[in-house]
Amino acid sequence: xxIESGSARPSENEVVRLDNxxxxxxxxxxxxxxxxxVSFCIRKGSYWAIxxxxxxxxxxxxxxxxxxxxxxxxxxxxxxxxxxxxxxDQLSDHRLKNLGFVFQSFHLISQLTVxxxxxxxxxxxxxxxxxxxxxxxxxxxxxxxSHRLRHLxxxxxxGQRQRVAVARALANDPAVLLADEPTxxxxxxxxxQIMQLFQELYEQGxxxxxxxxxxxxxxxAKSNIVLKDGKLLSCQE
Amino acid sequence: xxxSILYFWPFVKLGLTDVWRxxxxxxxxxxxxxxxxxxxxxxxxxxxGASMQxxxxxxxxxxxxxxxxxxxxxxxxxxxxxxxxxxxAVYGLLYADEQRIKETVPGVALTVPARMTRRMARVGExxxxxxxxxxxxxxxxxxxxxxxxxxxxxxxxxxxxxxVCVLTEHGVRRLLAAEGIVGQRIRIASGIFEVIGIxxxxxxxxxxxxxxxxxxxxxxxxxxxxxxxxxxRYSAGGMEGEKVELSQIIVRMKxxxxxxxxxxxxxxxxxxxxKKKDFKIDVxxxxxxxxxxxxxxxxxxxxxxxxxxxxxxxxxxxxxxxASVTERTKExxxxxxxxxxxSLIVLQFLINTxxxxxxxxxxxxxxxxxxxxxxxxxxxxxxxVQPYSLTLAFGISVGIGIVFGLYPAMSAAKLDPxxxxxxx
Numbered sequence: 046x047x048i049e050s051g052s053a054r055p056s057e058n059e060v061v062r063l064d065n066x067x068x069x070x071x072x073x074x075x076x077x078x079x080x081x082x083v084s085f086c087i088r089k090g091s092y093w094a095i096x097x098x099x100x101x102x103x104x105x106x107x108x109x110x111x112x113x114x115x116x117x118x119x120x121x122x123x124x125x126x127x128x129x130x131x132x133x134d135q136l137s138d139h140r141l142k143n144l145g146f147v148f149q150s151f152h153l154i155s156q157l158t159v160x161x162x163x164x165x166x167x168x169x170x171x172x173x174x175x176x177x178x179x180x181x182x183x184x185x186x187x188x189x190x191s192h193r194l195r196h197l198x199x200x201x202x203x204g205q206r207q208r209v210a211v212a213r214a215l216a217n218d219p220a221v222l223l224a225d226e227p228t229x230x231x232x233x234x235x236x237x238q239i240m241q242l243f244q245e246l247y248e249q250g251x252x253x254x255x256x257x258x259x260x261x262x263x264x265x266a267k268s269n270i271v272l273k274d275g276k277l278l279s280c281q282e
Numbered sequence: 283x284x285x286s287i288l289y290f291w292p293f294v295k296l297g298l299t300d301v302w303r304x305x306x307x308x309x310x311x312x313x314x315x316x317x318x319x320x321x322x323x324x325x326x327x328x329x330x331g332a333s334m335q336x337x338x339x340x341x342x343x344x345x346x347x348x349x350x351x352x353x354x355x356x357x358x359x360x361x362x363x364x365x366x367x368x369x370x371a372v373y374g375l376l377y378a379d380e381q382r383i384k385e386t387v388p389g390v391a392l393t394v395p396a397r398m399t400r401r402m403a404r405v406g407e408x409x410x411x412x413x414x415x416x417x418x419x420x421x422x423x424x425x426x427x428x429x430x431x432x433x434x435x436x437x438x439x440x441x442x443x444x445x446v447c448v449l450t451e452h453g454v455r456r457l458l459a460a461e462g463i464v465g466q467r468i469r470i471a472s473g474i475f476e477v478i479g480i481x482x483x484x485x486x487x488x489x490x491x492x493x494x495x496x497x498x499x500x501x502x503x504x505x506x507x508x509x510x511x512x513x514x515r516y517s518a519g520g521m522e523g524e525k526v527e528l529s530q531i532i533v534r535m536k537x538x539x540x541x542x543x544x545x546x547x548x549x550x551x552x553x554x555x556x557k558k559k560d561f562k563i564d565v566x567x568x569x570x571x572x573x574x575x576x577x578x579x580x581x582x583x584x585x586x587x588x589x590x591x592x593x594x595x596x597x598x599x600x601x602x603x604x605a606s607v608t609e610r611t612k613e614x615x616x617x618x619x620x621x622x623x624x625s626l627i628v629l630q631f632l633i634n635t636x637x638x639x640x641x642x643x644x645x646x647x648x649x650x651x652x653x654x655x656x657x658x659x660x661x662x663x664x665x666x667v668q669p670y671s672l673t674l675a676f677g678i679s680v681g682i683g684i685v686f687g688l689y690p691a692m693s694a695a696k697l698d699p700x701x702x703x704x705x706x
Contacts, residue, residue: 113619134623137621137623137624139621140620141620141621144621148703152612152615152616152619152703154617156299165620166621168292169620169626171289174292217621
């Protein structure tokens with residue numbers, strides 16, 4: 046939902062709120078304005094797609110939303126806290142507790158089994174081993190991967206890997222599920238299955254942000270934002 | 283505490299599985315530590331063994347003893363020289379010196395005078411030049427010589443000026459005799475002596491000792507009666523003679539603490555009555571101190587040389603870990619993106635390094651205990667593995683794991699997660 050710049054703290058049910066966010070890079074003598082004053086907010090339990098052609102600032106937006114990067118100026122409220130003012134450790138903690146990442150190329154740790162991969166975020170949170178194991182099995186069940194718990198990622202198909210990645214993203218029950226071109230490396234049939242999985246999660250009340258340049262995929266989302274040249278081109282609910 | 287162990291355990295397990303996953307590589311990397319730790323411990327054990335041997339032989343001289351010996355003064359001091367050939371050189375310690383030491387130096391327990399000359403000894407057809415030690419019964423209590431057969435010289439022998447003698451083990455061997463020689467008579471120069479006993483020689487013999495040779499002991503009084511105090515030797519170009527009342531006085535002090543003061547007092551007492559410097563004083567305690575200092579230097583040098591191999595081992599580990607960080611850049615990126623703090627990445631790599639260095643250290647510890655045993659078995663060199671060397675070597679290996687692990691771990695943690703994720 047578009048908001049007026051300069052408004053106060055986010056309300057209760059706003060999980061994400063960007064207030065005039067700018068991200069500038071200095072390349073040589075030139076200043077690249079990857080994001081140039083973007084403001085919007087996302088309510089709890091909504092399903093958004095962020096779209097835009099390459100060079101529109103999509104990746105930068107993803108990095109900032111994912112707490113991997115900080116805005117040069119402006120405020121980014123995630124789950125009630127302003128990320129723009131955080132140090133590296135606090136950003137890490139935010140990624141751990143409030144965000145679940147799903148990447149285009151899955152990014153599973155190749156040496157670990159399916160079950161261990163799902164356990165990684167819980168390990169960093171200090172969840173006891175027994176509880177970790179049980180929850181990982183439960184999540185695998187939820188994404189339909191409980192029959193492959195002891196397999197290594199390379200033994201799985203692309204679609205299966207992405208299911209595991211979704212399970213891992215859900216491990217610490219994050220406020221936002223952030224997916225970066227989740228179907229970019231999958232064939233269309235598998236893509237549909239993955240998108241159905243997201244649909245189920247949305248129906249179960251998850252907040253989902255989907256970053257994609259494919260309109261077919263973006264159509265699964267209920268609302269969408271279109272970026273162009275680092276600015277908000279449109280924002281539809 | 284309990285919770286933190288629970289928290290760290292997954293990282294230790296992670297480190298162990300990482301090491302296990304690259305078995306060959308880990309093993310080869312560990313070898314550096316294995317040999318480093320092993321060589322530090324064995325080097326220290328060899329050094330410790332060698333110095334232990336030296337120290338023991340000095341201790342056998344008795345650290346409470348002070349040895350005062352006659353020495354021929356050099357010509358600059360106005361003593362005898364080749365220009366005075368044919369004259370009788372008179373020098374050395376006197377009976378009066380012994381008396382003075384006994385009376386004036388505080389803390390003296392007892393003094394033992396001795397005169398040493400070289401004379402021909404003969405048993406039947408066999409003859410051999412032996413060192414004749416003319417001394418008193420106390421000699422055997424001051425210089426530790428276990429009796430092998432018979433008895434040693436008694437006060438009675440001294441009083442009666444009996445013609446009796448005690449041989450050392452070596453002396454017996456030189457005369458080609460056996461234990462049965464006790465009770466027989468042998469000829470020493472012009473006198474006939476009854477052999478009353480055999481004593482053991484000092485073993486080892488790395489340090490100067492009063493009687494490490496083929497010796498024959500006779501009562502001092504008998505020696506004076508039979509041979510006199512002048513010892514004249516005929517050689518080409520004339521005769522050479524010297525008159526020495528006592529070649530040696532062994533002074534035993536009441537305790538180790540007064541030895542150094544005692545040696546100074548003896549020095550001043552004797553020099554007052556000797557114009558020429560015709561004596562010298564040896565203090566085994568000083569030798570002991572010197573030997574201990576040498577031992578320390580020895581250990582430091584040996585340890586340092588072996589330490590270099592530990593260092594090389596450490597560098598090997600660092601090298602592998604740096605390669606591993608590059609290789610695992612993407613994994614680091616994934617872990618960071620998921621929410622691992624930098625410190626946890628540091629922890630992960632540090633534990634990985636420590637598993638390598640501690641594992642290597644433990645195997646090295648076994649090697650370090652085993653090698654000295656083998657050295658002793660095959661070369662007869664004494665070795666002593668001190669507990670401190672085990673702790674030291676192991677401690678260093680853990681330290682090296684941390685020090686050399688820190689740099690790769692930090693460089694892993696410093697990676698930008700966005701960049702790291704893009705890495706293929």
